[in-house]
Amino acid sequence: MPSTFETVANIIAETCDIPRDTITPDSHAIDDLGIDSLDFLDIAFAIDKAFGIKLPLEQWTQEVNDGKASTEQYFVLKNLCARIDDLVAAKGK
Amino acid sequence: MRIEYFQLIDRIIDLNLNDLTIRVEANVPTQSTIFEGHFPGRPLMPGVLLIESMAQASGWLIIARTKFTKMPFLAALKEVKLRTFVTPGQQLMVAAKIVHEGSGFARTEATIEIDGKAICDTSITFRVVDFPQGEFRANMDEVARRIGLPLESVAHG
Numbered sequence A: 001m002p003s004t005f006e007t008v009a010n011i012i013a014e015t016c017d018i019p020r021d022t023i024t025p026d027s028h029a030i031d032d033l034g035i036d037s038l039d040f041l042d043i044a045f046a047i048d049k050a051f052g053i054k055l056p057l058e059q060w061t062q063e064v065n066d067g068k069a070s071t072e073q074y075f076v077l078k079n080l081c082a083r084i085d086d087l088v089a090a091k092g093k
Numbered sequence B: 001m002r003i004e005y006f007q008l009i010d011r012i013i014d015l016n017l018n019d020l021t022i023r024v025e026a027n028v029p030t031q032s033t034i035f036e037g038h039f040p041g042r043p044l045m046p047g048v049l050l051i052e053s054m055a056q057a058s059g060w061l062i063i064a065r066t067k068f069t070k071m072p073f074l075a076a077l078k079e080v081k082l083r084t085f086v087t088p089g090q091q092l093m094v095a096a097k098i099v100h101e102g103s104g105f106a107r108t109e110a111t112i113e114i115d116g117k118a119i120c121d122t123s124i125t126f127r128v129v130d131f132p133q134g135e136f137r138a139n140m141d142e143v144a145r146r147i148g149l150p151l152e153s154v155a156h157g
Helices: A004-016 A037-051 A057-065 A071-075 A077-091 B033-037 B047-065 B135-147
Strands: B011-016 B021-027 B070-082 B091-101 B105-114 B117-130
Touching: A004 A037, A004 A077, A037 A077, A037 B070, A037 B091, A037 B105, A037 B117, A057 A071, A071 A077, B011 B047, B021 B047, B047 B070, B047 B091, B047 B105, B047 B117, B047 B135, B091 B117
Parallel strands: none
Antiparallel strands: B011 B021, B021 B091, B070 B117, B091 B105, B105 B117
């Protein structure tokens, strides 16, 4: 079974036509990979489907806009994957 | 249908909030200034307006689903297929289904048929934001009544 990161990286590569080998756990989806908000909707759709969750994008965006969180917390891929794992774990409870 | 005012839906025929589906009727007018240019001597319903009609059907479904608390705005289209010409006077049957409700977005699959024949289909992504209030809301309520959105089953939020 592929890791969360492998699944997410493959989704990003396929959705945004980004070479897979340029995507690392430390990549920032926005700053390093150049993914914009519209492309991120496609990624969120694929992640939601792949993991059976609902990424709370509205909440994350609000927190970033309010200065309560940094974009790194949600959009550096290793952090994004940790959030996904948390959501998957919460779903199973 | 009043194309010039972007009123592309005439009547909601069926709204099923369990299956997350909607079917609407849309009658292409026999005359419109749009047909004078698209095209002179060969009037055709513009493909972008067929897409818009699928977006509007999807949009009303999302509005009904969220009980007027959220407003969808067209964000992206995938795999749009315009399979044949549509001419003045034809009756469109537009259908849509919500296939995913994300956080701040939704995706639908929509189709248009004429007499049971597939005319168009696409997958549509919407950004979904808090429903604007004031004049916008009043206008949308009026449109909802005009197209027969069953307000009693969608009790406003």
